[in-house]
Every structure is written in C-alpha cells, then in structure tokens.
Amino acid sequence: MIRLILDGEALVLPEGTSVAAALAASGDDHARSDLAGRPRAPFCGMGICQECRVCIDGRRRLACVTLIREGMKVERTR
Amino acid sequence: MNERLPRECELLIVGAGPAGMAAACAAADHGISVVVIDDNPAPGGQIWRGGPRVNLPPRARALRERFERLPGLRLCSATRVIDAPTPRRLLVEREHDAGVIDYHRLLLCTGARERLLPFPGWTLPGVTGAGGLQALIKGGLTVRGERIAIAGSGPLLLACAATVRAQRGRLVALAEQAPWSELASFTMELWRWPAKLAQAIALASPRYRAASRLIEALGERRLEAVVIESLGERREIACDRLACGFGLVANTELAQLLGCALGERGISVDQHQATSVAGVYAAGECTGPGGSELALIEGRIAGLAAADQYPLAAALSRRRARWQAFAAQLEQHFALDSSRLPPRRATTLVCRCEEVTLGELETHSDWRRAKLASRCGMGACQGRVCAAATAQLFGWPPPPPRPPLSPARIDSLLLGGMKEVQE
Ligand SMILES: Cc1cc2nc3c(=O)[nH]c(=O)nc-3n(C[C@H](O)[C@H](O)[C@H](O)COP(=O)(O)OP(=O)(O)OC[C@H]3O[C@@H](n4cnc5c(N)ncnc54)[C@H](O)[C@@H]3O)c2cc1C
Ligand code: FES
Numbered sequence: 001m002i003r004l005i006l007d008g009e010a011l012v013l014p015e016g017t018s019v020a021a022a023l024a025a026s027g028d029d030h031a032r033s034d035l036a037g038r039p040r041a042p043f044c045g046m047g048i049c050q051e052c053r054v055c056i057d058g059r060r061r062l063a064c065v066t067l068i069r070e071g072m073k074v075e076r077t078r
Numbered sequence: 079m080n081e082r083l084p085r086e087c088e089l090l091i092v093g094a095g096p097a098g099m100a101a102a103c104a105a106a107d108h109g110i111s112v113v114v115i116d117d118n119p120a121p122g123g124q125i126w127r128g129g130p131r132v133n134l135p136p137r138a139r140a141l142r143e144r145f146e147r148l149p150g151l152r153l154c155s156a157t158r159v160i161d162a163p164t165p166r167r168l169l170v171e172r173e174h175d176a177g178v179i180d181y182h183r184l185l186l187c188t189g190a191r192e193r194l195l196p197f198p199g200w201t202l203p204g205v206t207g208a209g210g211l212q213a214l215i216k217g218g219l220t221v222r223g224e225r226i227a228i229a230g231s232g233p234l235l236l237a238c239a240a241t242v243r244a245q246r247g248r249l250v251a252l253a254e255q256a257p258w259s260e261l262a263s264f265t266m267e268l269w270r271w272p273a274k275l276a277q278a279i280a281l282a283s284p285r286y287r288a289a290s291r292l293i294e295a296l297g298e299r300r301l302e303a304v305v306i307e308s309l310g311e312r313r314e315i316a317c318d319r320l321a322c323g324f325g326l327v328a329n330t331e332l333a334q335l336l337g338c339a340l341g342e343r344g345i346s347v348d349q350h351q352a353t354s355v356a357g358v359y360a361a362g363e364c365t366g367p368g369g370s371e372l373a374l375i376e377g378r379i380a381g382l383a384a385a386d387q388y389p390l391a392a393a394l395s396r397r398r399a400r401w402q403a404f405a406a407q408l409e410q411h412f413a414l415d416s417s418r419l420p421p422r423r424a425t426t427l428v429c430r431c432e433e434v435t436l437g438e439l440e441t442h443s444d445w446r447r448a449k450l451a452s453r454c455g456m457g458a459c460q461g462r463v464c465a466a467a468t469a470q471l472f473g474w475p476p477p478p479p480r481p482p483l484s485p486a487r488i489d490s491l492l493l494g495g496m497k498e499v500q501e
Contacts, residue, residue: 018217
C-alpha cells in the first residue's frame with residue numbers, strides 16, 4: 001500500500017493506482033476548476049484532453065498517466 | 079529514479095501498445111537494437127495497460143513478458159515525444175528530465191484516441207470517454223455499486239460495459255447510435271473472424287439499445303442523470319457516471335510533424351508499413367483504427383521490414399488482409415449518422431480548454447478563422463479533442479500540428495533547440 005497526500009489529506013491506496021483514480025478515491029474526482037470555477041475531472045483517461053492536470057510535487061502533471069508514489073503530494077489546480 | 083535516457087539507437091519505436099511491442103519483438107529477433115518510448119507508466123497501450131484492477135489475458139501477458147525481456151531493448155515508459163527538431167532525431171520529456179534521441183529508423187505505433195463529441199453537460203465530472211472509463215478503472219478507479227450509463231458508437235462501448243459489470247458497477251443504459259439493421263449485418267459477417275464472434279457473444283448485454291441518441295448530461299456540479307432517445311422516446315436516466323465515445327481517430331500528429339503523408343483513416347503506409355518519409359514506418363491504429371489483432375500483425379510486419387527481413391514480412395500479408403477486412407466491416411457498420419449524434423445547441427462548449435461554444439464556432443467558415451477569432455484549440459490539449467469534434471460537426475479538416483506536441487517545460491524545449499544551434 002502507498003500513502004500520498006492529496007490537498008493536505010493522507011490517502012492510502014494500492015500500488016499501481018493512477019493519480020486520477022486516487023482523486024476519485026478521495027470522494028471528489030475533480031482535478032481542476034474551469035474559468036468560472038466549476039469543477040473539471042479526468043475525461044479521456046489517456047493523456048489527451050489535459051482535463052486531469054494537477055500539481056504533483058510542485059510540477060504540473062497529468063493525473064491519468066501518473067502512478068501514485070509513497071509520500072507524493074498532489075494538489076488540485078485552479 | 080530512472081536510468082539515463084538513451085542517446086541513439088538503430089530502431090526507435092514510439093508506442094508500447096500491441097503494435098509497438100510486436101514490432102520490437104520481431105526486430106529484436108533479427109539482432110536490431112530497439113528503444114521504445116511510451117507515455118504510459120507501463121507497456122501495453124490502450125488495451126493492455128497494467129494496473130491494480132487488471133487481469134491481462136494470457137496472450138497479452140505472454141507478449142508483454144517476452145517484450146520486456148528482449149535482449150538489447152531499452153524501454154522508456156512515462157516518456158513523451160514532444161518534437162522532432164531535426165531529421166532522425168526526436169525530443170522526449172519525462173517527469174524530471176528531457177533529452178534527444180537519434181535514430182537510424184523510426185517506427186510510429188502511436189495508436190488512436192476516442193472521438194469525443196460535444197453535448198450539453200459533457201464537461202461535468204462523472205462524464206468520461208468509454209475507453210477513458212476503461213483506462214480509469216484499470217488505473218484503480220472503483221465503480222462498485224455505481225449506476226453507469228454508456229452511450230455513443232462502436233465496440234468499445236461493449237468492452238466498457240463488460241468491464242463495468244466485472245467491477246460490479248450497475249449498467250443503467252447502453253446506447254448505440256447505429257441501427258439494428260447495421261448491427262445485425264455486422265454480426266452476420268463475424269463468422270469470418272470466429273474469435274470476434276465469440277467475443278461479441280461474450281460481450282452481449284440485455285441493456286444494449288440500437289438507434290439511440292445521446293441528448294444531454296444533467297447535473298449541477300457533478301453528473302446526476304443522462305437523457306437518451308431511443309425509438310423516438312426520450313428518457314431521463316439517473317446515473318453516477320456516463321461513459322461516451324464515437325469511435326476512434328488515429329493519432330497522426332507526430333507523423334505529420336515528420337512530414338509523413340496521411341490517408342483517409344490515418345498515416346499512409348505501403349505493403350511494408352513504410353510511410354512516405356524514408357526510414358519512417360508506421361503500424362497499428364495510427365494507420366487506421368482496426369483493433370488489437372490488426373495492430374499486432376502490422377507491428378510484426380513493420381518490425382521485420384525495419385530489420386530488412388522483407389520475405390518474412392511478405393509472408394504475413396495475407397493475415398494482415400484478413401484483419402484489414404474486419405476493420406473495414408467495423409468502419410462500415412458503425413458509421414456515424416448525423417441524425418443520431420447529440421443535438422447541436424449554441425451554448426454547448428466545444429473547446430473544453432478555452433471554453434468556446436458551438437454558437438461561437440458556427441459563425442466561421444474554417445478551423446483557422448475560428449481559432450484566430452475564438453482561441454478554440456489553443457488551450458492545454460492543443461485541439462486534440464475539439465479538432466476531431468469540429469471535423470465531425472463542420473467537416474473542417476483538422477489543423478496541422480505544431481511543436482511541442484503536448485505542453486512541455488521550457489528547459490525541455492531549449493534542449494531540442496540548443497542541440498540544433500550547437501551543430
Ligand atoms: C482510451 C482507449 C481505451 C481502449 N480500450 C480498449 C479495450 O479495453 N479493449 C479493446 O479491445 N480495445 C480498446 N481500445 C482500442 C485499442 O486502441 C486497440 O485495440 C489497440 O490498443 C491498438 O494498439 P496500438 O498498438 O495500435 O495502439 P495503442 O495501444 O493505442 O498504443 C499506442 C501507444 O503510444 C503511446 N503514444 C502515443 N503518442 C505518443 C507520444 N507522442 N509519446 C509517447 N507515447 C505516445 C500511447 O500512450 C500508447 O501507449 C481502446 C482505445 C482507446 C483510445
Ligand atoms: S484524463 Fe484526459 S489527459 Fe488525463
């Protein structure tokens with residue numbers, strides 16, 4: 001099992017889980033907010049649409065093609 | 079962390095899906111050293127991606143094991159090709175670094191993506207692509223007990239429904255736009271591909287409705303229901319997720335950047351899977367969607383051709399023709415009928431990144447004008463989703479891609495540019 005920090009909250013999930021699945025496991029699958037502040041969530045699941053972009057350890061990454069790592073810090077983006 | 083990126087190779091393959099893996103195996107059998115680049119965290123492509131909820135079929139596992147143990151193979155996962163700065167060189171980026179790789183021969187196995195068409199409510203969380211939901215579930219998303227609607231067109235809807243059932247999700251709708259007559263004649267043809275017939279039977283679902291039209295997704299901050307029209311009757315169906323997709327489109331951006339000619343359905347290739355650019359080959363769904371069997375056989379042919387094993391490659395051409403015929407059946411029977419595509423509403427967003435509506439786009443005559451006036455396609459996805467949609471909606475030819483192929487860091491881009499300056 002792997003422990004990551006999502007928006008300051010700890011989350012423990014099986015190895016091999018994608019960050020996109022981790023977002024959903026937190027109970028709220030949104031990844032970013034659009035121009036009007038409405039939530040957007042992973043859409044294509046394959047690295048094409050960029051809807052799932054989040055901040056991972058300080059870098060902008062795609063949640064759907066990134067696997068969780070021990071101690072990883074994930075923040076939703078605006 | 080990762081070992082260093084390779085600097086050069088004989089054969090560079092982009093894409094570790096069925097086509098790329100089969101090609102690498104075929105080329106390595108003839109002593110060619112191979113580097114494979116793929117942006118997913120593990121090899122397998124769209125169909126055989128690994129993950130905590132994945133039980134790969136034995137055939138896929140065998141190929142993946144063989145692939146990963148190839149002598150002379152250097153596999154760079156979670157690595158994305160972002161540019162082709164000079165001939166015989168690609169610029170790639172990973173989470174923590176970037177680099178250029180020089181190649182003697184290049185094989186593009188970049189696969190396909192879903193055709194995702196706009197409809198009211200498609201930006202609500204809970205709405206995903208059908209293949210997208212497949213991918214998310216394989217990545218560990220739990221759908222147990224959730225009510226799931228699936229709508230659009232093509233066999234991927236059935237594959238998605240089967241995964242949902244296997245994960246104990248509750249399938250509340252499975253709406254296909256093609257009419258029963260097409261589905262029936264497609265099934266009638268399947269005896270020619272017995273494995274596909276068996277698969278069709280295994281995937282069959284009592285929820286399957288033909289000639290159905292996805293109307294809209296409803297919800298405030300998250301999906302709450304979907305409206306689907308079947309046999310002239312509109313029904314609102316409460317659901318937690320909607321998975322939608324309208325067939326596949328080939329990923330041709332890198333090929334276009336390299337100057338490869340395109341055909342009607344993807345990258346144009348000859349009998350050896352060679353593109354119009356010397357030394358560049360292409361195989362799998364980037365040459366036209368057709369399923370994993372066709373991708374595998376095309377990959378083998380391309381790998382053999384790249385290793386100059388032309389007689390061995392030629393011996394496989396009949397098998398390729400058999401699966402090309404299957405691809406043609408798919409295309410024919412699941413052709414999109416515009417009267418059964420989601421209704422056009424002026425307020426529907428088409429460009430999800432820059433939030434441009436259908437109404438704003440409709441006033442323009444082509445993609446270029448629309449883009450200049452509205453910023454459509456200029457956001458993070460660089461038109462990957464909306465250009466395929468406007469091609470379907472307005473018949474606008476998709477725009478030629480520009481580097482970087484996906485958003486990249488400045489330091490990576492400088493690396494591509496600086497190498498040029500140095501020489
Ligand atoms: C989202 C999705 C889900 C699917 N799920 C299923 C399924 O569950 N069952 C089924 O039967 N069929 C599925 N399909 C159909 C499937 O695409 C094919 O059957 C098969 O995977 C095609 O093999 P391929 O090798 O041609 O391409 P793919 O398997 O698509 O492999 C292409 C690979 O290239 C990589 N790539 C592309 N561009 C770049 C780049 N610039 N840099 C680095 N890497 C790159 C991609 O990430 C991918 O890993 C799915 C298709 C999609 C789009
Ligand atoms: S969900 Fe589309 S890029 Fe991640």
